[in-house]
Amino acid sequence: MTQPDFGSSVVPRAVATEPVARVTTGATPAEALHRVFGYDEFRGNQAEIIDHVAGGGDALVLMPTGGGKSLCYQIPSIVRQGTGVVISPLIALMQDQVDALSLVGVRAAYLNSTQSVDHRRAVEQAYLAGELDMLYLAPERLRVESTAALLDRGTIALFAIDEAHCVSQWGHDFRPDYLRLSMLHERWPTVPRIALTATATEKTHAEIVTRLQLEGAQHFVASFDRPNIQYRIAPKNQPQQQLLQLIRTEHPGDAGIVYCLSRASVEKTAEFLADNGVPALPYHAGLPTHVRAANQSRFLRDDGIVMVATIAFGMGIDKPDVRFVAHLDLPKSVEGYYQETGRAGRDGLPSTAWLAYGLQDVVQQRRMISESEGDAAHRRTLSAHLDAMLALCETVQCRRMQLLGYFGETSTACGNCDTCLSPPESIDGTVPAQKLLSTVVRLQRERNQKFGAGQLIDILLGKRTPRVEQNQHDSLSTFGIGTELSEQEWRGVVRQLLAQGLLAVSGEYGTLGITDDSAAVLSGQRPVALRREPERAAKRSTRRAAGATSDLAPAAAPVFEALRAWRGAQAKEQGVPAYVIFHDATLREIATVRPTDRATLATVTGVGEAKLDKYGDSILETLAAAG
Structure with a gap:
């Protein structure tokens, strides 16, 4: 059973100098x-x-x-x-x-x-x-x-x-x-x-x-592997709706953390979830201190709260029963991503790390790096961090292998990430890449113009939009040569060329240009492999979240709920998070074993001498009342 890794409350406690049980110096x-x-x-x-x-x-x-x-x-x-x-x-x-x-x-x-x-x-x-x-x-x-x-x-x-x-x-x-x-x-x-x-x-x-x-x-x-976490990265397509679907279908009633890049996005997402029946709270550095403290306290003490936050929220938040961590924006580094996803499933039970990732994420991050303060070495460091994160997003191999490899750990395919459960296809994308890069070159050389992804895709698809006609882009030789791909597929091509360093972002509006490496693609000297997303949705984990009672014996489920209610009352009375009293895993074992005396209760994992003395009789009374 997973051991406790004690976490964070906001309630000061008096110094504990008279413990119920004492292990003296010199004990093993x-x-x-x-x-x-x-x-x-x-x-x-x-x-x-x-x-x-x-x-x-x-x-x-x-x-x-x-x-x-x-x-x-x-x-x-x-x-x-x-x-x-x-x-x-x-x-x-x-x-x-x-x-x-x-x-x-x-x-x-x-x-x-x-x-x-x-x-x-x-x-x-x-x-x-x-x-x-x-x-x-x-x-x-x-x-x-x-x-x-x-x-x-x-x-x-x-x-x-x-x-x-x-x-x-x-x-x-x-x-x-x-x-x-x-x-x-x-x-x-x-x-x-x-x-x-x-x-x-x-x-x-x-x-x-x-x-x-x-x-x-x-x-x-130690190994950085967290096998209980299922890593999934999904193409962005109305990310708030995607998040709501994840919560409703896989994590109803579960505690979770949703990370957003901006404070405005945090507040909009929290409001969206709350409007759709999900108990969600915002957390970012711009909120008044008392609001942040109150929201953090509710997240720690109440069951099933979803915290929507910037990365200001996290370190030291050791709530063990967080069943999912979702990212609605691309993290800036694999290190940050790993640290944030690691807040899911601290109790060792099945949990989800889900990220929605799209073209605009790459454009935005590249632009932020190019405009960041600091010298060239600093920007190279930021770019290296982003490149590693993009490699994780775009891999056709096991996500876990890629993630662990970043920390220098070798592993085999896990069988429990989206690329293992629903493998994407690696295709030869050289021709689409050439068409897109050729369009960028022609705009620059023939018209002295630079545009973002939307205009480039409209040109390739042969769309006679007002903007296309106003700029006479329908006269370009690449106009309409990309109809074999859909708009969404072309956005995937742009995203992956950005990830591979074959397109560059510049300016306030995120216009696209070629890089030093683009010439080799245009001349046919460098092939381009692209990831094609599987048409079917990634298989969902067949394991239920720890908060559910579906994997308990029918007779144990109501006992477990009675113990959770007892624990909630104790936690409220003492002003501490419920998991500080006992973890879910310990209550589940008690509900299964159904001890009738203190000696048997003492054999349950997670029940030490002090907690046995403090809670033993009360637990036995709760079990007796539960029938």
């Missing part, structure tokens, strides 16, 4: 895993990482979202002498982790700007008294000498640097304060450090090592 990691978290075995290379850090070694951990990174520093913090100090980039993330850890009996607290003076003083005193297993800090607090002086006065078990990719100036989540974290090694050279991230290219990986002075650390690189 396996004992802590079972007694505190309710799991019987580690996953993947968790045990190796935890043993290494618990033994005092430095580690750099690259592990996918939902892979159980948090346990890799939480358990060593529990079993080592002193307090584990966790550097976390988001206040919401540290608050939720403290909530979750407190419920399983771990003495955890945080220091950040949301606290009163008295609250901060209480946390500091608990740390100095040795009454904390874990202390969370934002990186900016280390700018303040008093924070470092406080740490000096206590016993530090380890430093954990979460979301370590934030140190990379090449990355999509760069945080300048992370550049100061080399001080951890300089000031406390004997304290073990563990840096963790869910995504890092080789370049980012190397930058993390250099900037955090982790040259002597042991590296642990």
Whole structure:
């Protein structure tokens, strides 16, 4: 069963210094895993990482979202002498982790700007008294000498640097304060450090090592594969309607995240979904702080909320039962795309990553790069990121293979992405490419004109529109030579030529021109392969989302719903997200096993000692009432 990777709430909690159950310093990691978290075995290379850090070694951990990174520093913090100090980039993330850890009996607290003076003083005193297993800090607090002086006065078990990719100036989540974290090694050279991230290219990986002075650390690189996520990329055709169809047919009542490029698109999409009966909320940096906080809180606490957001929303949002992540605009990089899609299915249950992708996305991104501030090297970096993203979109091979290959991992066809389930055809597109490029050349050379895709396609299809006739484009030799393809197919040709660098975008209106590579195509020296979309729709996943009860035994389904209702009441009373009480997977096992005593309930995965003490009798009463 998937282990928890505790996430983010917006409700500050008091310091937890009197846990229900206590695993003392010196316990083995396996004992802590079972007694505190309710799991019987580690996953993947968790045990190796935890043993290494618990033994005092430095580690750099690259592990996918939902892979159980948090346990890799939480358990060593529990079993080592002193307090584990966790550097976390988001206040919401540290608050939720403290909530979750407190419920399983771990003495955890945080220091950040949301606290009163008295609250901060209480946390500091608990740390100095040795009454904390874990202390969370934002990186900016280390700018303040008093924070470092406080740490000096206590016993530090380890430093954990979460979301370590934030140190990379090449990355999509760069945080300048992370550049100061080399001080951890300089000031406390004997304290073990563990840096963790869910995504890092080789370049980012190397930058993390250099900037955090982790040259002597042991590296642990887990597979980036998330086999429970089905990756699908669809041609854009009324994307809001496509999104609504996805939600209605595959994810009714499920929690999901929809990413849009602009704030205006976020608000329009959220309004569209709400008008069509989907409980959707907007989230972007332009909203008032209290609105963002309220919307985030509803998303975390209520079932079935769809959050429509810019990429301002995401890091630290560890809600485990997000069943789908949708993109209505092309992400700027594979790294960003992977990080965002990784917010689906953190509980290990079937989930969907869906992207609507079209010609205008490519035109817009190319134009933004050409007009971006910065030197030529910066624009080349942006172009390289976009080229990798376009290669993922246009591949005729397995999406997962392409995605994992970007992170340097080899794999075989997954059988669970759209290109595996409904393979597209690779065709010789040299002649269509020549016709299109020839039209661009003739407009430039004969008329000294440049146009966007729409006008080029009208010329190729022989459409006598007012614009065509006004510019006398019907006299061009390429007028009407492209009737073998439909308008939509020609748009696909333009999109793919842009992706392959055979067309260039320029100007405010996204006009198209040839590139240095175009000549080889026009002369017949370079063939052009194009992707032809299958006529049938991609097969849908045959697995239902985790929120449904269709795969439970008929007798267990109503019990599961009764347990969810009980959990919802508990979560509301305590002011925490429902999944902090128990994950769906744990409730499903309880509904199936139907324990009648605490001893049997204790054998359920995810029920540790503290939660058994806190909730055991109430769960048994709920089971008895459910019949």
